[in-house]
Amino acid sequence: MTSATIAGPRDYLQAQMRWRWGEIAFWLATLLPFIVTPDYLLLASQVAIAALFVLSLDLILGFAGIVSLGHAAYFGVGAYTAGLISKWGWGEPLTGLLIAALAAGVFGYLTSFIVARFRHLPLIMITLGIGLLLQEAANSASWLTGGFDGLQGIHTWPIAGRFRFDLYGYTAYGYALAALFVIFLGARRLIHSPFGLALRGIRDNSQRMRAIGASTHSHIRTIYTIAAMIAGIAGAILAQSTETVSLEVLGFQRSADVLVMLILGGTGRLYGGLLGAIVYMVARDQFSGLNPQYWYFWIGLLLIGVVVVLPNGLLGGLALLTGRSKAAS
Amino acid sequence: MSESALAARGINKRFGSLVVAADVDLTLPPGARYALIGPNGAGKTTLINLMTGMLRPDAGQILLGGEDVTALAAEDRVRRGLARTFQINSLFPHLTALESVILAVCERRRVAQAWWRRLIAYREEIDEAHQILGALMLDAVCHRPARELAYGQQRLLEIALALASRPKVLLLDEPAAGVPRDESNELFAAIAGLSRDITVLFIEHDMELVFRFAARVIVMVGGSILLEGTPAEIAADPQVRAVYLGKTPRGLRNG
Numbered sequence: 236m237t238s239a240t241i242a243g244p245r246d247y248l249q250a251q252m253r254w255r256w257g258e259i260a261f262w263l264a265t266l267l268p269f270i271v272t273p274d275y276l277l278l279a280s281q282v283a284i285a286a287l288f289v290l291s292l293d294l295i296l297g298f299a300g301i302v303s304l305g306h307a308a309y310f311g312v313g314a315y316t317a318g319l320i321s322k323w324g325w326g327e328p329l330t331g332l333l334i335a336a337l338a339a340g341v342f343g344y345l346t347s348f349i350v351a352r353f354r355h356l357p358l359i360m361i362t363l364g365i366g367l368l369l370q371e372a373a374n375s376a377s378w379l380t381g382g383f384d385g386l387q388g389i390h391t392w393p394i395a396g397r398f399r400f401d402l403y404g405y406t407a408y409g410y411a412l413a414a415l416f417v418i419f420l421g422a423r424r425l426i427h428s429p430f431g432l433a434l435r436g437i438r439d440n441s442q443r444m445r446a447i448g449a450s451t452h453s454h455i456r457t458i459y460t461i462a463a464m465i466a467g468i469a470g471a472i473l474a475q476s477t478e479t480v481s482l483e484v485l486g487f488q489r490s491a492d493v494l495v496m497l498i499l500g501g502t503g504r505l506y507g508g509l510l511g512a513i514v515y516m517v518a519r520d521q522f523s524g525l526n527p528q529y530w531y532f533w534i535g536l537l538l539i540g541v542v543v544v545l546p547n548g549l550l551g552g553l554a555l556l557t558g559r560s561k562a563a564s
Numbered sequence: 565m566s567e568s569a570l571a572a573r574g575i576n577k578r579f580g581s582l583v584v585a586a587d588v589d590l591t592l593p594p595g596a597r598y599a600l601i602g603p604n605g606a607g608k609t610t611l612i613n614l615m616t617g618m619l620r621p622d623a624g625q626i627l628l629g630g631e632d633v634t635a636l637a638a639e640d641r642v643r644r645g646l647a648r649t650f651q652i653n654s655l656f657p658h659l660t661a662l663e664s665v666i667l668a669v670c671e672r673r674r675v676a677q678a679w680w681r682r683l684i685a686y687r688e689e690i691d692e693a694h695q696i697l698g699a700l701m702l703d704a705v706c707h708r709p710a711r712e713l714a715y716g717q718q719r720l721l722e723i724a725l726a727l728a729s730r731p732k733v734l735l736l737d738e739p740a741a742g743v744p745r746d747e748s749n750e751l752f753a754a755i756a757g758l759s760r761d762i763t764v765l766f767i768e769h770d771m772e773l774v775f776r777f778a779a780r781v782i783v784m785v786g787g788s789i790l791l792e793g794t795p796a797e798i799a800a801d802p803q804v805r806a807v808y809l810g811k812t813p814r815g816l817r818n819g
Binding site for chain 1: 587616618636639640642643647648650654655656657658659660663664666667668670671672675676677678679680681683684686687688690691693694695706707725726728814
């Protein structure tokens with residue numbers, strides 16, 4: 236008994252970060268599209284890219300409580316950077332990805348100084364402003380970005396000189412999934428670190444954070460930069476796998492979509508965003524096949540339904556169910 | 565100057581036309597156990613906000629250990645050893661008690677920026693946090709989220725969070741506010757048991773507690789300091805009686 240209480244605090248924390256069976260099953264299931272639905276690999280790659288993008292938003296919104304309506308800015312910087320490098324003659328995807336991450340990270344770091352100073356409604360307006368500014372800048376700099384016509388002439392070299400980006404999306408999905416998994420591992424590590432705890436502290440009560448001597452601004456700058464890099468990587472993968480970049484990558488619609496996916500799935504749980512991305516992208520694919528003009532109607536209905544019935548998103552609802560069944564047994 | 569752990573010199577603060585601090589001078593010698601009393605709206609909490617940097621004074625200086633900290637941000641003052649608690653619970657509702665205190669310890673040790681190392685690797689920080697909770701008899705509930713703790717336990721967690729920053733000076737804003745009488749005695753016993761290296765100033769309305777646990781009492785009225793003295797002096801002072809509307813405050817006779 237005494238030994239149990241002495242070992243208590245660390246054991247409990249250790250148990251918190253242990254891999255669960257559900258997680259392993261989830262990641263094994265991500266391989267299923269290769270076998271079960273090979274016709275949908277292009278969609279699967281889009282889902283993986285969206286999931287990566289949502290993951291980056293979850294790190295700032297779900298963990299640090301930074302609401303953003305302009306997160307596409309960093310996605311777009313990554314996409315254009317990767318596209319431009321390729322257009323200028325360097326089509327190697329992995330280095331392209333790194334440079335895109337760096338560019339988005341630098342932009343994220345610069346903007347984080349403004350972002351860290353605000354919260355709530357002003358913050359939403361500021362992130363919205365950053366997104367709009369960047370889209371207009373990209374539009375007017377058509378000599379660089381191709382403007383409204385999009386960036387043409389991207390050619391992505393085969394990964395490691397072997398895996399060509401094929402029409403069916405085998406390489407695209409494999410590439411996006413690998414990036415998602417590696418970055419997810421990093422994000423999972425981050426949320427179980429002292430820094431991850433500090434982010435949850437900021438989300439819960441930033442005034443108290445200052446009262447325990449925390450520099451909340453520097454924490455926010457760090458996570459905002461990391462999230463911007465991840466968003467940039469997601470954008471870069473889109474540019475590299477589709478070999479085109481349009482202004483839409485910077486659009487408000489994309490910022491709104493990613494927020495919807497995260498809220499749909501559940502914030503602050505990492506997997507919530509992934510689930511949200513899957514449900515949203517698949518639903519969009521199905522609904523737009525069903526009713527091409529009005530598919531946002533169904534998305535709207537889904538969003539309202541989920542938020543009303545499951546305030547913590549789909550994953551929150553699942554956790555509630557499993558929690559109840561555990562309590563019952 | 566070096567004889568004070570914390571001092572305010574000529575502090576002035578107004579919100580529009582409302583004067584909330586008027587030429588406040590206050591000195592806490594090292595190891596002090598001082599109480600700050602006064603009617604509602606006297607500016608007691610405002611004074612704590614001013615000294616901890618949550619508010620900026622219009623004029624005057626705050627000295628921490630003899631050093632001028634007036635220009636420092638609140639978090640930088642905490643790092644120099646000035647901690648506080650809040651009158652209304654200001655906790656991390658979704659963090660467990662243990663996580664909350666580990667966070668405070670990690671911030672003090674400047675390891676809270678580490679995002680590549682697992683929290684579990686910080687054994688010393690975890691053990692220290694657990695020990696702080698143990699000293700306040702919160703170890704049994706340390707894995708409960710703060711919002712699920714009983715109110716009295718939340719008040720103790722307030723103190724645990726402040727202690728985790730290893731303060732030299734601790735300002736307690738009505739630590740026993742809303743706590744039943746028998747529990748508030750326990751709470752103050754915990755405060756009285758703190759190391760003498762920590763200088764303590766607490767705001768409290770219950771005179772019995774004030775006279776039991778404070779060596780000296782500062783009376784504040786209308787944004788300025790009316791009087792400072794031993795509990796006996798304060799109890800005997802006609803001005804203090806007048807401030808409390810001519811009534812003998814509860815417990816004043818015991819002084």
